[in-house]
Amino acid sequence: MKIVKIHSILFCVFILGFISCNQKKEQKIEQTVNAQAEIILDLLDLQKKNKLGKDTLVIVENDPVYHKTKKYLAVNASAIVKKEIDLSKVDIKNTLIVFECIDGYKPEMPLELFLKAKPYLAFKDIDAAKGSNWERIIKDGNEMNADPFYLVYTSVPTDNQEYKWPYNVIKFQLVSKNINNALKPIDDEKVTKGFVLYQKQCITCHAINGIGGEMGPELNYPKSVTEYWKENELVDYIVNPASFRNKVKMPTLGITKQQSQEIVDYLKYMSEHKKVNSN
Ligand code: HEC
Structure with missing residues (x-):
């Protein structure tokens, strides 16, 4: 009799443990999905914490901002997204990546396209004059530079409007396509x-x-x-x-x-x- 009792108690404890573990798991996934509109990567903060990954030299032919071949020191932008965000919990096909720039400009593109395009975050222009990070950009008669980051690609057609090349980028944000709905x-x-x-x-x-x-x-x-x-x-x-x-x-x-x-x-x-x- 006694042995049976102990067995059934153990069995109950086991079942309870199993149920509560499962509940926790479900809660976590739900939270991530609900918070999807809120996923933001602060690039300057990641840079401060040395979390941008290793520097690479990239060559961009026909750079659409400078209109010539350019060389930059850069980090792998899709690797940053993959490292900082658990993409297994993100509905990639229905998500946009929004690039937030210093002046409030916010271009966006499909996350799936971004991940496939081998994007780089350039942080230094090799052609820049000594003492500055960038060759200047002239836009509408004003002089600008690309600080702190300029999003570039080495292997996409530079005239394809689907790929965004924002400079002065400070944040990446993932939003559900439904938000635009x-x-x-x-x-x-x-x-x-x-x-x-x-x-x-x-x-x-x-x-x-x-x-x-x-x-x-x-x-x-x-x-x-x-x-x-x-x-x-x-x-x-x-x-x-x-x-x-x-x-x-x-x-x-x-x-x-x-x-x-x-x-x-x-x-x-x-x-x-x-x-x-x-x-
Ligand atoms: C590159 C950024 C940019 C784009 C793209 C843009 N705007 Fe603007 N818009 C501005 C800025 C900045 C102002 C504030 C006035 C200024 O300095 O030009 C403005 C002002 C306006 C105003 C006047 C608001 C007010 O109360 O005075 C309207 C209306 C407007 N935009 C509509 C549009 C529409 C519609 C489109 C798309 C066809 C558009 N804008 C595209 C940047 C933009």
């Missing part, structure tokens, strides 16, 4: 064209409901631009910002008046769908 018009098909144009041309610099870049102002919340601009002026501004403002930072993007109207129609639609997003 939050800005998708759901009950008005007419504004879909404007939405697609907006995603392509504007979201790198502007946020709607807190989602998007921060180089330019938020366009929807608390007050939509469509509420304080005259509609025809707004359409013209988006086509040619420099005709409105001196020393304007927003570039002329080469969009037509009709496309601009489509974007404004989309912005009007979003003004009826305001929502603050915590991101």
Whole structure:
């Protein structure tokens, strides 16, 4: 009798242990998935902690920023992502990598493409004059440099717009593709064209409901631009910002008046769908 009792107690303890272990595991995975919109790598912080991996010399033919062949000291960017983030818990096909730059510019590309493209984070330009890290970049008449990091590739076509080459990069962020769906018009098909144009041309610099870049102002919340601009002026501004403002930072993007109207129609639609997003 006694032996049976001990056995069943041991059995119970075993089962309990098994159940609680499994519960813990499940909780962890769930947390990671929920937190997916929040995964951020602070590159300067990793650099300070010496966690960027070993330096490599890379040669970039036809560099799209400098328009010539360049040599950089760099670190392997996909290795950093793989080392710092447990990608087995990330739905890679449905995730974007967003590159956050010093001025709030936030270009993005599919994570899957990034991982396959052999990206490097350049931190020093071999051609730079003594005492500086970079050969200067001239953009819109202003002199810039690429500090602290410039994202480059050695084996992708440099004219393929799908690959992003941001400089002044400070953070990598992984976001679910679904987060952009939050800005998708759901009950008005007419504004879909404007939405697609907006995603392509504007979201790198502007946020709607807190989602998007921060180089330019938020366009929807608390007050939509469509509420304080005259509609025809707004359409013209988006086509040619420099005709409105001196020393304007927003570039002329080469969009037509009709496309601009489509974007404004989309912005009007979003003004009826305001929502603050915590991101
Ligand atoms: C490279 C970054 C960049 C891109 C891309 C960009 N903008 Fe801008 N935008 C700005 C900046 C910066 C400002 C602030 C004014 C300035 O200095 O140019 C601005 C200002 C504006 C304003 C005026 C806001 C106000 O209240 O005065 C509107 C409207 C606007 N942008 C719409 C758009 C739309 C629509 C697109 C896409 C077709 C777009 N922008 C693309 C950077 C950008």
